Amino acid sequence: MSLLLDLNNVNVRYRTNHAGIHSMKDLLTSFANPFQTTLILKDISFQLQKGQSMGILGRNGSGKSTLLRAIAGIIKPSKGSLKSFGTIAPILALGAGLELELTGYENIQLLLSLYGRKVTKEAINEIASFSELDDATLNQATKCYSSGMLARLTFSISFSHHCDIYIIDEVLAVGDMGFQTKCIDKINELKKQGKSIIFVSHFPDEVVKICDQAILLEKGVLIHKGTSEEVCQHYKELF
Amino acid sequence: MQFLNQLYALSKRNVILRYKHSVVGFLWGFIKPLIYLLIFIVIFSSQFSSVNNYVLYATSGILFWFFFSNIVSQGVQSIIQSSGIIKSVNVSPILFPLAEVLTELFNLLLALMVYFVVMHWFGIQYTFQLLWILPILFIFSIFSFSIALILAALNVYFRDIGILWNTIQPAIFYLTPIAYTEELIPPRFSYVIKLNPIYYYIKLFRYPLYESKAPDFHIFAVCSIISLVTLMVSLFIFNRLKNQFITAI
Numbered sequence: 202m203s204l205l206l207d208l209n210n211v212n213v214r215y216r217t218n219h220a221g222i223h224s225m226k227d228l229l230t231s232f233a234n235p236f237q238t239t240l241i242l243k244d245i246s247f248q249l250q251k252g253q254s255m256g257i258l259g260r261n262g263s264g265k266s267t268l269l270r271a272i273a274g275i276i277k278p279s280k281g282s283l284k285s286f287g288t289i290a291p292i293l294a295l296g297a298g299l300e301l302e303l304t305g306y307e308n309i310q311l312l313l314s315l316y317g318r319k320v321t322k323e324a325i326n327e328i329a330s331f332s333e334l335d336d337a338t339l340n341q342a343t344k345c346y347s348s349g350m351l352a353r354l355t356f357s358i359s360f361s362h363h364c365d366i367y368i369i370d371e372v373l374a375v376g377d378m379g380f381q382t383k384c385i386d387k388i389n390e391l392k393k394q395g396k397s398i399i400f401v402s403h404f405p406d407e408v409v410k411i412c413d414q415a416i417l418l419e420k421g422v423l424i425h426k427g428t429s430e431e432v433c434q435h436y437k438e439l440f
Numbered sequence: 441m442q443f444l445n446q447l448y449a450l451s452k453r454n455v456i457l458r459y460k461h462s463v464v465g466f467l468w469g470f471i472k473p474l475i476y477l478l479i480f481i482v483i484f485s486s487q488f489s490s491v492n493n494y495v496l497y498a499t500s501g502i503l504f505w506f507f508f509s510n511i512v513s514q515g516v517q518s519i520i521q522s523s524g525i526i527k528s529v530n531v532s533p534i535l536f537p538l539a540e541v542l543t544e545l546f547n548l549l550l551a552l553m554v555y556f557v558v559m560h561w562f563g564i565q566y567t568f569q570l571l572w573i574l575p576i577l578f579i580f581s582i583f584s585f586s587i588a589l590i591l592a593a594l595n596v597y598f599r600d601i602g603i604l605w606n607t608i609q610p611a612i613f614y615l616t617p618i619a620y621t622e623e624l625i626p627p628r629f630s631y632v633i634k635l636n637p638i639y640y641y642i643k644l645f646r647y648p649l650y651e652s653k654a655p656d657f658h659i660f661a662v663c664s665i666i667s668l669v670t671l672m673v674s675l676f677i678f679n680r681l682k683n684q685f686i687t688a689i
Binding site for chain 1: 452
């Protein structure tokens with residue numbers, strides 16, 4: 202087994218916006234340093250081996266999405282080291298990165314280029330067929346899509362990548378049953394190929410099904426680390 | 441290479457988005473300066489009957505003014521408007537203002553093609569001197585990009601910057617000899633326009649377009665230096681601020 206992800210005491214700081222310093226008035230009236238920061242993630246350490254799948258559990262606002270962004274390299278840790286030894290597929294969150302005024306096809310092209318992939322007919326068709334959205338829908342502006350359709354589109358785009366780590370952020374919840382099953386099948390297929398999945402969900406049963414390892418975050422601190430059954434048990438005890 | 445592909449994709453997005461639900465579409469890049477030109481002709485041309493080819497004179501200023509002001513206006517908003525992408529894809533944020541420059545270059549080229557034909561009736565000379573537009577456009581693009589870059593980075597933290605720009609934009613426009621000639625300015629105020637960098641760029645464009653001759657070397661050199669310095673300053677500011685963009689958009 203080889204190491205894919207190695208996080209060592211990772212801290213992530215965010216600039217605090219009390220009410221948001223979005224105007225000069227706020228700046229002048231807040232005598233405190235306007236560029237105050239808060240620690241969102243405190244000393245997170247864990248490792249992920251190739252082929253392992255990791256679930257991330259925690260309350261709303263416990264820092265899950267920030268952790269995913271740090272792993273994907275979108276936000277830099279303020280302290281600690283975060284090393285990844287594989288390619289990471291883009292974060293899969295509901296409608297993430299979609300330009301709502303553009304059509305489905307235009308979004309597929311835009312995101313493929315932004316992710317650094319070649320925009321070919323085959324790539325587009327593969328995504329379109331996986332999403333099971335028809336041509337008429339894909340030619341419509343994505344602002345008209347239902348949340349289930351958005352999930353289908355983002356899911357399909359992210360899964361068209363050939364990467365070592367896939368990051369899935371609470372998307373399964375909105376798709377219909379048929380698509381959920383399809384996604385679970387796809388995830389299992391990827392796992393068989395030896396890919397790693399990082400999976401965020403509020404449904405402990407799903408996490409147990411998909412992941413072997415899990416971590417539990419509470420207010421930016423990693424409070425439990427272990428097999429997914431154990432951690433899910435701790436998660437249920439939170440409430 | 442990947443950078444270029446991303447840049448191209450974003451510029452294409454801008455072009456599609458800008459004219460998505462508009463009937464005349466691309467022609468707006470041509471119509472907007474035209475409307476200004478008509479206003480100027482109605483208001484000023486009797487004042488400037490002494491100016492040779494007033495239409496050509498005004499056009500050669502207006503086209504490039506709009507190039508600059510569109511880049512800055514779009515560029516200021518470019519980062520906060522792309523928050524969805526910045527939050528979910530690992531892209532370099534400098535791409536967003538840069539894509540606005542490419543979008544505007546594309547629009548300008550379309551407008552220029554139309555104007556090169558139309559200006560035939562207003563006394564444009566088709567000489568090789570017109571090729572000077574390309575190097576001038578290059579340094580002017582760098583200048584416009586730098587201004588957009590600084591304002592875009594600040595606008596992430598202070599949304600006032602965008603509003604401020606919209607407010608002072610007309611003032612800068614009227615401080616630049618675009619619709620009027622610089623002789624109109626009383627000598628004791630002439631330093632005011634000489635502090636305005638856009639004045640020099642517009643002047644440069646008028647050498648090949650209006651006077652059909654090569655630009656003054658001295659002014660060209662000064663403009664190149666202005667572009668280079670603003671570019672370095674803007675990159676410094678932008679790189680300082682970019683790491684925390686994600687927390688403020």
